[in-house]
Amino acid sequence: MDRPRVGELSPPDRLLMGPGPSDVHPRVLRSMSTPLVGHLDPSFVEIMDDVQELLRYVFRTDNQWTIPVSGTGSASMEAAVANLTEPGDTVLVPGNGYFGERMAAMVERAGGEAVFVEAPWGDPLDPAAVEAAFDRHQPDIFGFVHAETSTGTLQPNVPELTSIAHEHDALVIADTVTSLGGVELRVDEWGIDVAYSADQKCLSCPPGASPLTLNDRAMDKVLARETPVRSWYLDLSLLQEYWGDERAYHHTAPITNVYALREALRLVAEEGIENRWARHRRVAGALKAGVDAMGLALNPEEDWWLPSLNAVRLPAGVDDGTVIDALLEEYGIEIAGGLGDLSGEILRIGCMGHSARPENVLALVSALGNTLEALDADVDADAGASAARRALKR
Numbered sequence: 001m002d003r004p005r006v007g008e009l010s011p012p013d014r015l016l017m018g019p020g021p022s023d024v025h026p027r028v029l030r031s032m033s034t035p036l037v038g039h040l041d042p043s044f045v046e047i048m049d050d051v052q053e054l055l056r057y058v059f060r061t062d063n064q065w066t067i068p069v070s071g072t073g074s075a076s077m078e079a080a081v082a083n084l085t086e087p088g089d090t091v092l093v094p095g096n097g098y099f100g101e102r103m104a105a106m107v108e109r110a111g112g113e114a115v116f117v118e119a120p121w122g123d124p125l126d127p128a129a130v131e132a133a134f135d136r137h138q139p140d141i142f143g144f145v146h147a148e149t150s151t152g153t154l155q156p157n158v159p160e161l162t163s164i165a166h167e168h169d170a171l172v173i174a175d176t177v178t179s180l181g182g183v184e185l186r187v188d189e190w191g192i193d194v195a196y197s198a199d200q201k202c203l204s205c206p207p208g209a210s211p212l213t214l215n216d217r218a219m220d221k222v223l224a225r226e227t228p229v230r231s232w233y234l235d236l237s238l239l240q241e242y243w244g245d246e247r248a249y250h251h252t253a254p255i256t257n258v259y260a261l262r263e264a265l266r267l268v269a270e271e272g273i274e275n276r277w278a279r280h281r282r283v284a285g286a287l288k289a290g291v292d293a294m295g296l297a298l299n300p301e302e303d304w305w306l307p308s309l310n311a312v313r314l315p316a317g318v319d320d321g322t323v324i325d326a327l328l329e330e331y332g333i334e335i336a337g338g339l340g341d342l343s344g345e346i347l348r349i350g351c352m353g354h355s356a357r358p359e360n361v362l363a364l365v366s367a368l369g370n371t372l373e374a375l376d377a378d379v380d381a382d383a384g385a386s387a388a389r390r391a392l393k394r
């Protein structure tokens with residue numbers, strides 16, 4: 001067989017304004033080219049401590065069990081679901097988007113039974129519907145998606161939902177993949193028992209080390225399981241030996257991803273978490289003002305607008321793939337289309353982490369306006385661009 005002749009790696013220069021990953025901060029990229037140490041090196045053990053402390057700050061929690069799971073967001077999602085769910089458990093999951101369905105699939109694989117809180121895609125969960133589902137199914141665990149990336153919907157009333165679950169003695173798992181580090185999230189104050197996330201969204205890292213936090217009540221359930229977790233790799237009772245006091249080998253941590261996460265979290269701490277939430281609202285607010293003035297509408301109602309992921313309704317007769325391809329090819333900007341029930345109906349425009357900057361939103365709003373005008377859609381590109389500019393001056 002001939003030697004493969006593969007050219008040097010040279011990815012195109014993109015502006016990442018889709019549902020993730022987002023643009024990586026240069027400091028994070030630099031941290032990834034620093035020398036490797038071993039995963040049990042005393043210096044790495046200190047780095048692990050730093051990451052845990054910083055993650056607690058970003059999650060707004062005092063939970064001891066706060067770690068990055070090796071793998072992407074689905075790995076920390078599966079760590080949460082598979083460790084909490086024992087065979088025979090009933091788990092109430094959200095029916096209002098794509099990631100609730102993934103949660104249900106993971107519950108079933110863990111030997112549990114998934115039951116849904118019904119809600120249309122694009123709406124948040126209604127506390128009354130959650131209460132009714134609790135009365136009907138008496139679940140052991142309640143999972144919800146705080147920031148549903150498939151629909152651009154933010155779940156309001158989180159403390160109300162967690163209170164309902166706790167009154168029924170259930171544990172709460174929150175998907176915070178698209179909210180951590182970008183949208184207000186208070187794990188302890190809001191009564192969330194377990195929260196999982198990813199690092200390539202509002203934390204702006206390359207994907208690979210995914211935050212997870214569990215309070216003592218949740219960890220007690222994990223440690224008291226009658227049957228071992230089916231996944232050896234994600235078994236938290238084993239992982240605690242590495243991330244807990246012993247620092248004993250379980251698997252080789254993705255060292256470079258942990259460096260990246262540490263640097264990204266340091267950037268969050270330097271900015272201040274509340275300031276970071278405010279920046280996302282301000283910059284994404286300009287995006288919202290721009291698309292609105294252009295003549296487009298956001299899919300979710302104002303009360304559950306998700307700054308980190310803006311779901312914009314497509315004008316009549318416009319094909320989402322044509323717009324997405326034009327933005328990528330002509331402007332180097334990545335956005336995405338809808339999934340599931342909203343496929344072909346919306347564009348999904350991310351405004352996350354290092355991508356959530358005024359100049360990026362201005363570039364996106366004018367590129368989108370020009371592209372739609374070129375497709376003869378009924379939009380006013382100039383009005384959109386000036387509304388976004390005005391919003392940023394406020």
Ligand SMILES: Cc1ncc(COP(=O)(O)O)c(C=O)c1O
Binds near residue numbers: 019020145150178198
């Ligand atoms: C809300 C939500 N949950 C879970 C995931 C899964 O994360 P990953 O694709 O990093 O495995 C995603 C990814 O987009 C997400 O948006």
